[in-house]
Structure formats: structure tokens, C-alpha cells
Amino acid sequence: MARATIDLTGAPWQSEGTLADAFARPITYLRVSVTDRCNLRCTYCMPEAGLPWIEKTDILTFEEIERVVRGAASAGVRSIRLTGGEPLVRRDLAQLVARLAAIEGIDDLSLSTNGLLLAEQAHTLASAGLSRVNVSLDTLRPERFQTIARRPGLERVLAGIEAAIEANLAPIKINCVVMRGHNDDELAEFAALTRERAVFVRFIEMMPVIENVAGHLDRYLSSQDIIERLGTLGDLQPSNGPGGNGPARYFAYPGAPGAVGVISPLSHEYCDRCNRVRHTADGRLRLCLFGNHEIDLRTPVRAGASRDEIAGLFRSGMLIKPERHHLRLGEPGSRMRAFSEIGG
Ligand code: SAM
Numbered sequence: 416m417a418r419a420t421i422d423l424t425g426a427p428w429q430s431e432g433t434l435a436d437a438f439a440r441p442i443t444y445l446r447v448s449v450t451d452r453c454n455l456r457c458t459y460c461m462p463e464a465g466l467p468w469i470e471k472t473d474i475l476t477f478e479e480i481e482r483v484v485r486g487a488a489s490a491g492v493r494s495i496r497l498t499g500g501e502p503l504v505r506r507d508l509a510q511l512v513a514r515l516a517a518i519e520g521i522d523d524l525s526l527s528t529n530g531l532l533l534a535e536q537a538h539t540l541a542s543a544g545l546s547r548v549n550v551s552l553d554t555l556r557p558e559r560f561q562t563i564a565r566r567p568g569l570e571r572v573l574a575g576i577e578a579a580i581e582a583n584l585a586p587i588k589i590n591c592v593v594m595r596g597h598n599d600d601e602l603a604e605f606a607a608l609t610r611e612r613a614v615f616v617r618f619i620e621m622m623p624v625i626e627n628v629a630g631h632l633d634r635y636l637s638s639q640d641i642i643e644r645l646g647t648l649g650d651l652q653p654s655n656g657p658g659g660n661g662p663a664r665y666f667a668y669p670g671a672p673g674a675v676g677v678i679s680p681l682s683h684e685y686c687d688r689c690n691r692v693r694h695t696a697d698g699r700l701r702l703c704l705f706g707n708h709e710i711d712l713r714t715p716v717r718a719g720a721s722r723d724e725i726a727g728l729f730r731s732g733m734l735i736k737p738e739r740h741h742l743r744l745g746e747p748g749s750r751m752r753a754f755s756e757i758g759g
Pocket of ligand 1: 453459460498499500501502527528529530549550551552590591592619620621622623624627754755758759
């Protein structure tokens, strides 16, 4: 059985119940992928035919994921985000939410979704203990949705956002990957949403992965360009935003109940504030979104590792968490073909 044997007792950056990496960054946030499957095929993310999927038997069960999160919580993780692939295609996800919501030490449980299946699940997820959702949405135009996502569904996503508002899965964040020449003419429509509703629209710089690298330079738009364009729409002022774990910088228009934000993985490096690690659907602890640093958790979990042993593996992972990623325009930063492989 593969078990880490590194003894971190007394390591200067570790102390009881807190997790920090070798660069003294507190690591409190774990993104948990529950599947690599997705019901969309966004052009910047996945090929139309999909990817070679992880074998079903290699995907962790809810009971196994719960054990991983118990170990993580014991090591010092406080926030969990469920992601994928598309997490809502995993059957009975609310059962996993209920298991994780009950874990001592976890005080924030959120979900990233494309929203297609959210309308029918929002209330059940909220009742099970989900705190909030992020919905990915790159366009507000139905035909364009079909072009970008290669499947229809805008109406369903908008219904999902409404259901999430009703279920009080707040603050509701909408994540929009901005692509020059594909959806950058919709910044004003997205910004208008924040003047009408208490939603937080975050514009994300498109990141290069193997799948999209060919067109990356043409489609990339920096967050500075995005902020400048948003600034022409009104008196945009820096804002605190809704809080959370992420690296977004927020701005708001006067009197708006919501805010706009930018996430700038390429143009405005924020690795020095990184607070997160990831767990893939097949049980790998992934230390950096870009870079290939990971630890196998599935083997020890399936061999019966205890909560403390799993916590020890999280602490060991801190030794190989890199200081920063090395993303550059037009170059994939790792072997990853698409975010769905590891949970974006
Ligand atoms: N299916 C869920 C969703 O749509 O939120 C969770 C997984 S998805 C991979 C997570 C986020 O990563 C989405 O907002 C998606 O738009 C974003 N994403 C995927 N590939 C990306 C890329 N190359 N650059 C920037 N964001 C990307």
C-alpha cells in the first residue's frame, strides 16, 4: 500500500489543526471533483467527442470522498467546493452534500456547476446543507450558447440561477470565460445583471490547456482590458465583493446590488495568496491546477487508511505544493488536456 512516511512533526510551518505549505501559505480550501463527465462540450474546454473517461470503478464512492474530506478537515481544511466535470450529473449528489455538511471543521460547502441541472436540484441541495453555488455561463444568447457549449441549454441555466436565488444558495457567483471575438461583446449585458440582481459576475481569463492551446492567443483577453471596457459603462468603483476563497478582484456600479469581478490567472499572478488544493474524481490530491504535482489518495483510502493517516497525506502534500504555476500565453502549463480531468 502506498502510504506517505514523511514525518512532518515539528516542521516549522505546521501546527496542530492548521495546514500550511512550505511557503507558509495557509491551505484551507479543497476543491473536490466528483466526476470527470460533463453534459456540455465547451469549445475552450473539451473536444466534441469528450475525453477518455476515468473508469467508473476508479471514481471514488461518496463514502470514500467523505473519508478524504474528514482527513482534510482534520488536517486544517475548512472550505469544500464540489466540482467536476459537471458535478450535477453525478447521481444523488445531495447525499454527498449531506455527508460533507456534517463533518466537523467544514464550515463552507459550495458547488461549481454549469447550471443545466440546477433548477431541479437547487432546493434539495440547499436542504442537504449546500451553502452556495457558482454557475458557469459564458453567454446570454441562446444560439451562441449552442456554439460555445456545443449543446443547447441557456434557458435551463437561467432557470437554474433563479432556482438558486430562491433556494438562497447565496452569494451567487456567475463565472464567465471571456473570449475575444466570441463573447467579449456581451460584457455590458453581464454587467447589467449586477445592477438588477444580487449576483456577482466574474470574468475569467481563458487559460491555456492542451485542448484549446491552438486558438488561445487569438481568444485571450486580459482582465485589464476587461476592467477598462467595464469602466466605460458607468462609474465603476473597487468593491469588497461577496467574500469567499477566491482570487477575484471586485468592482461595482453605484447602487448595484451585485458586483463584477475579474479573475486573472495569466495577467495578474496571485499564486502568493494560493489557499487551495484539489482532489480528482479518481482520488489524486492535486497540489496545483497547473503543474503535475500530485499524491495518490485512492490506494490508501481503499486499503483502509484512518482519518489521521489521510490527514498525514494532506500534510505531506504540502511539501510538494509548488510556489507558483508557470502559465504563459499560448502554452499549456501541464499535461492536463482539460480542467474536467482534475476539477477546474
Ligand atoms: N461543470 C462545472 C462548471 O461548469 O462550473 C465545473 C467544472 S468547469 C471545468 C469549472 C470552470 O472552469 C468553468 O467555469 C469553466 O468555464 C472553467 N474553465 C474550463 N476550462 C477553462 C479554461 N481553459 N480557461 C478558463 N476557465 C476554464
